[in-house]
Amino acid sequence: MVPPGILERNAVAARGIRRRVLQHTLRNGGGYLSQACSSAEILATLYGGVMDLAPVPAPLLPRPFAGVPSAGNPDCRPGWEFNGPRRPDADRFILSPTHYSLILYAALIEAGRMDPSGLDQFNRDGSSVEMIGAEHSPGMEVMTGSLGQGLSQAIGMALGRRMNGETGRTWLLMSDGEFQIGMVWEAFQFLSHYAMDAIGIYVDVNRQQCDGPMESVMGIDPLAGKLAAFGAEVATVDGHDLQALHEAGRLPHPGRPLVVLCETDPCRGVPELRALGGKLHYLRIKDDAERRRYEACLATLQAGEG
Amino acid sequence: MEILAQVHARTLVDFGARHPEVRVLTADLSNSCEAGPFRDVYRDRFIPCGISEQNMLSIAGGLAREGFVPLVHTFGVFIYRRALDQIAMSVAYPNLPVKMFAFLPGILTPGGATHQAIEDVAVMRALPNLTVLDIGDATEVEGALDVACSVPGPVYVRMLRGEVPRLFPADEPMRLDRPRVLATGTDVLVASSSICTEEALRATAVLRAKGVSVGHVHVSTMKPFTPARVADAIAAARFGVVTMENHTVVGGLGTIVAEAMVECGVARPLRRLGLQDTFAHGASRAYLAREYGMDAMALVRQVESLVGDRLGITEDDLAAVRIEAVHSAAKAEAM
Numbered sequence: 001m002v003p004p005g006i007l008e009r010n011a012v013a014a015r016g017i018r019r020r021v022l023q024h025t026l027r028n029g030g031g032y033l034s035q036a037c038s039s040a041e042i043l044a045t046l047y048g049g050v051m052d053l054a055p056v057p058a059p060l061l062p063r064p065f066a067g068v069p070s071a072g073n074p075d076c077r078p079g080w081e082f083n084g085p086r087r088p089d090a091d092r093f094i095l096s097p098t099h100y101s102l103i104l105y106a107a108l109i110e111a112g113r114m115d116p117s118g119l120d121q122f123n124r125d126g127s128s129v130e131m132i133g134a135e136h137s138p139g140m141e142v143m144t145g146s147l148g149q150g151l152s153q154a155i156g157m158a159l160g161r162r163m164n165g166e167t168g169r170t171w172l173l174m175s176d177g178e179f180q181i182g183m184v185w186e187a188f189q190f191l192s193h194y195a196m197d198a199i200g201i202y203v204d205v206n207r208q209q210c211d212g213p214m215e216s217v218m219g220i221d222p223l224a225g226k227l228a229a230f231g232a233e234v235a236t237v238d239g240h241d242l243q244a245l246h247e248a249g250r251l252p253h254p255g256r257p258l259v260v261l262c263e264t265d266p267c268r269g270v271p272e273l274r275a276l277g278g279k280l281h282y283l284r285i286k287d288d289a290e291r292r293r294y295e296a297c298l299a300t301l302q303a304g305e306g
Numbered sequence: 307m308e309i310l311a312q313v314h315a316r317t318l319v320d321f322g323a324r325h326p327e328v329r330v331l332t333a334d335l336s337n338s339c340e341a342g343p344f345r346d347v348y349r350d351r352f353i354p355c356g357i358s359e360q361n362m363l364s365i366a367g368g369l370a371r372e373g374f375v376p377l378v379h380t381f382g383v384f385i386y387r388r389a390l391d392q393i394a395m396s397v398a399y400p401n402l403p404v405k406m407f408a409f410l411p412g413i414l415t416p417g418g419a420t421h422q423a424i425e426d427v428a429v430m431r432a433l434p435n436l437t438v439l440d441i442g443d444a445t446e447v448e449g450a451l452d453v454a455c456s457v458p459g460p461v462y463v464r465m466l467r468g469e470v471p472r473l474f475p476a477d478e479p480m481r482l483d484r485p486r487v488l489a490t491g492t493d494v495l496v497a498s499s500s501i502c503t504e505e506a507l508r509a510t511a512v513l514r515a516k517g518v519s520v521g522h523v524h525v526s527t528m529k530p531f532t533p534a535r536v537a538d539a540i541a542a543a544r545f546g547v548v549t550m551e552n553h554t555v556v557g558g559l560g561t562i563v564a565e566a567m568v569e570c571g572v573a574r575p576l577r578r579l580g581l582q583d584t585f586a587h588g589a590s591r592a593y594l595a596r597e598y599g600m601d602a603m604a605l606v607r608q609v610e611s612l613v614g615d616r617l618g619i620t621e622d623d624l625a626a627v628r629i630e631a632v633h634s635a636a637k638a639e640a641m
Contacts, residue, residue: 069401070435071459135400142371143395152361153396156368156376159353164372183392186358190365193356 054084096150192231382408382423412552428557
């Protein structure tokens with residue numbers, strides 16, 4: 001059972017995420033748009049009730065970039081403040097594929113955690129709201145984006161929290177392409193061996209990667225079977241079905257991690273993307289005619305928001 | 307010379323008693339890296355990761371974020387070669403207090419090229435936020451945990467195991483960024499590190515007996531390295547400087563000393579002993595040291611070349627040298 005009102009609110013958030021990402025893709029002449037189309041409902045669901053994050057008192061404004069961490073730079077601030085203050089019982093969120101950063105920023109706005117004006121700093125020199133975020137970027141807990149490292153870092157944090165007696169869980173968004181990486185399977189081996197159940201992973205199974213459709217690059221099937229064999233509790237859902245997404249996050253999984261495989265459509269809500277013929281990783285808008293077609297998609301999305 | 311066994315194994319257990327925040331992580335080489343006794347005493351603070359170093363290093367980063375001090379133990383090659391990206395992004399970038407204890411530096415092992423960490427100083431020194439230590443004797447093995455954990459960020463330690471000689475007095479522990487001045491001299495300066503310092507002591511004793519004024523510094527902190535700490539010793543050596551390292555001459559101690567010379571504006575001829583931009587192979591340490599010109603006789607030949615004189619030193623002369631623990635010739639503060 002999904003508490004009343006949640007699905008409606010998450011539908012609004014998912015539309016908002018898609019619309020904001022498309023707006024910025026138009027503003028920048030390109031961007032990681034297909035990932036927003038595939039994962040909008042996933043992030044809306046995670047921030048809209050599945051994760052038990054500590055609240056922020058008011059939507060936060062991103063700080064300017066304050067330098068990288070070092071012994072001589074005590075001023076650098078992590079992006080996790082947007083996910084709420086540290087609390088033993090509060091959940092954490094780790095975005096593993098950081099080319100999804102703009103989608104995360106949009107989700108933070110929809111969740112009331114970032115001021116909408118924060119996106120004005122997106123991809124601006126000297127801003128922390130970077131195109132491919134680092135741990136100082138809004139909503140970022142750790143240094144991810146070198147694909148495959150997010151899960152192991154999350155395991156270290158979750159293990160540390162378990163040893164400290166904390167009850168909060170750690171949630172991740174991973175991309176399906178990351179399951180081509182050997183290290184990810186090392187991580188699942190570890191999760192299983194240490195019976196770690198304070199970790200939940202939503203995977204955007206959009207079957208796309210940088211070089212094109214995954215089946216033309218390196219297939220990963222049967223992903224659910226592999227994960228189950230590695231000891232995970234696996235649920236496969238329609239990644240645009242808000243009810244299924246929410247309910248999967250509530251599945252019991254004692255002694256093992258939860259993996260929600262979200263089968264998604266990378267062109268969902270922006271049908272113009274289908275014209276790219278499967279080269280979906282990064283959209284570069286080439287000419288005015290193409291721009292007008294994406295502007296028409298934006299108008300449709302905005303009309304849908306009423 | 308006193309020879310001690312399992313020094314790190316004992317030190318690690320003692321350190322664990324005083325530091326409840328430490329966790330020992332291993333990758334199937336626990337006993338080979340002297341972590342076995344810690345495992346037996348502190349089983350709930352021991353985290354075996356299996357043969358999965360990339361996962362282990364990123365997990366170490368996550369643990370450090372929660373207030374723990376992970377002490378990663380495995381062979382050096384499996385740290386900096388296998389898991390470099392994980393070290394760079396999960397550990398070094400966030401400047402987390404992960405301490406990497408890297409065993410089998412250089413030509414210490416007959417395990418051959420797969421097990422010999424020969425370019426790790428060069429690789430790890432290039433990573434921002436990293437501190438790099440190169441342990442030279444039992445006293446430094448005893449002090450490595452204290453020094454590594456006194457640094458708030460990540461530390462890579464080239465570690466010695468098994469039977470280790472005590473070259474430096476037990477009451478003169480290693481200090482961060484403080485080369486040990488073992489002797490001062492006006493003809494030649496020898497700068498050595500790791501197991502090469504024992505070989506260098508063998509040679510310098512005989513060279514001195516032949517009338518050569520040889521200065522000698524032992525370097526155990528490869529980064530940070532403050533050039534001014536060796537500037538006077540370099541300037542005092544009128545014929546030049548010989549570096550001697552258990553590592554390739556590219557990017558290690560030889561490079562560090564060369565950088566120091568240039569930064570201090572002290573130009574001297576520099577000869578770099580070590581692996582001459584080559585991989586090694588599986589054989590005994592003594593065999594490899596001779597084959598690759600990293601033994602006492604190799605140092606003698608370089609000094610002869612610098613001073614322009616054949617000194618008539620034989621292998622027998624070198625073998626007869628009895629090495630005792632050497633006090634620092636100068637107070638560290640004065641370096």
